[in-house]
Amino acid sequence: MTAEARLRRLRRRLTALFTLTSSIGLIALSAFAIHIDDASWRRQLDDALNYQTTQAILLxxxxxxxxxxxxxxxxxxxxxxxxxxxxxxxxxxxxxxxxxxxxxxxxxxxxxxxxxxxxxxxxxxxxxxxxxxxxxxxxxxxxxxxxxxxxxxxxxxxxxxxMSRGQAAHGRLALLLVAGCAVLVALSAAAGHLLSGRAIRPALAALQQQEEFLADAAHDLRTPAASLRSLAETALRDDAHRAAALERTVRLASRMGDLIDGLLTRARLMAGVAAIARQPLRLDQLVEAVADDTETGEHRVTVRTEPVVVAADPDLLRRAVANLLGNALAHGHAPGRHAEVELTVTADGTLTVDDAGPGIPPALADSLFQRFRSGSDSTGLGLSIASWIAHAHDGTLNVTTSPRGGARFTLHLPPRTT
Structure with missing residues (x-):
């Protein structure tokens, strides 16, 4: 049974326990009221009869x-x-x-x-x-x-x-109490269901954050892990390139450490236990560094930048840019052809990523930044992570049609003026 199923079963149990407790209390009060009413009308009848016999005895x-x-x-x-x-x-x-x-x-x-x-x-x-x-x-x-x-x-x-008159009135009261008790039990069950839902809502949110963290970790670490294995195999069988392979392995391992730190930071930010470490940084230099560190193979990446300073978390922003560039390299070209990606940074804090691929279908544009939505075999997390990072920095990320015929992703961050 999944953790979510266990939480939902716990909610049902809490609802049942709340309803049972309320029912016992209501039934006990109703039974007590019925007993008191029965004793009361009998006592009143006895008092009336005793008054008559006492008066008669005096005569x-x-x-x-x-x-x-x-x-x-x-x-x-x-x-x-x-x-x-x-x-x-x-x-x-x-x-x-x-x-x-x-x-x-x-x-x-x-x-x-x-x-x-x-x-x-x-x-x-x-x-x-x-x-x-x-x-x-x-x-x-x-x-x-x-x-x-x-x-x-x-x-x-x-x-x-x-005794029929008193019994009839007593019966009506008992029926009214039973009906009222049934209504209150139903309301108690509904209230218990709502309250138990609120009680487990933080746990469900934490569970969802955990699942998102695991999915993001798998997404971000899958490619570096495969590259590490490839480099290790190259170093084992090719003595001539062993030194270069080991050097690249060290750099890649360092990047993986940064990725893990970024994932943990994001998880803490989403859980509300940490704040984004904003600091002034050159967006143009960060984009150039990401482009230099990205393995493009036979694809071509062109970078055009203007100096601009933004207030952002360097690791998170690097991930957003890397995800946008990786998405363009993976999907921004026709089958069998090399990708041609253009990165442009302007002085107003805007980064545009243009490709010459098939573009984004209109039906997919609205949901493109949702988790696990992708037009390919990928997990569909890269763009959702980039969108989250943009909004976490009071920025925006949207997609339109590129003048090159493919897709244009536009990431805008407020520029730092002082």
């Missing part, structure tokens, strides 16, 4: 024979809703003494008696859930009352009410 009385009297309760309270049932409990046996004629909730008698018996036996208020005659869930609250002797519970008042 209960007994006659002279100790029998239960509910007339004051019936006169003073509305007992249909919630439905109030009076259940005396004697020797552990409950008997329903009063139930509303038209109750809003019809509880089963056995449930009412069971709740009353439990309240009397525990001598405290109890709350239970039950089912009405129609199958709907109801809430029963049983509160014991003191018997005629004034010491022990004589029975209980049982209040019943429908």
């Amino acid at each position: 209960l009385g007994f006659d002279d024979n100790g029998r239960l009297d509910v007339r004051d309760m019936l006169d003073g309270l509305e007992t249909e809703c919630p439905a109030l049932s009076v259940v005396p409990v004697t020797a552990g046996k409950p008997t329903i003494a009063h139930t509303p004629r038209k109750p809003c909730v019809k509880a089963r008698p056995e449930d009412i008696e069971e709740a009353a018996t439990a309240a009397v036996s525990e001598d405290s208020t109890i709350v239970v859930d039950a089912r009405g005659d129609n199958g709907r869930r109801i809430r029963l609250l049983a509160e014991p009352y003191t018997g005629a002797d004034g010491t022990k519970p004589g029975g209980a008042l049982v209040a019943a009410d429908d």
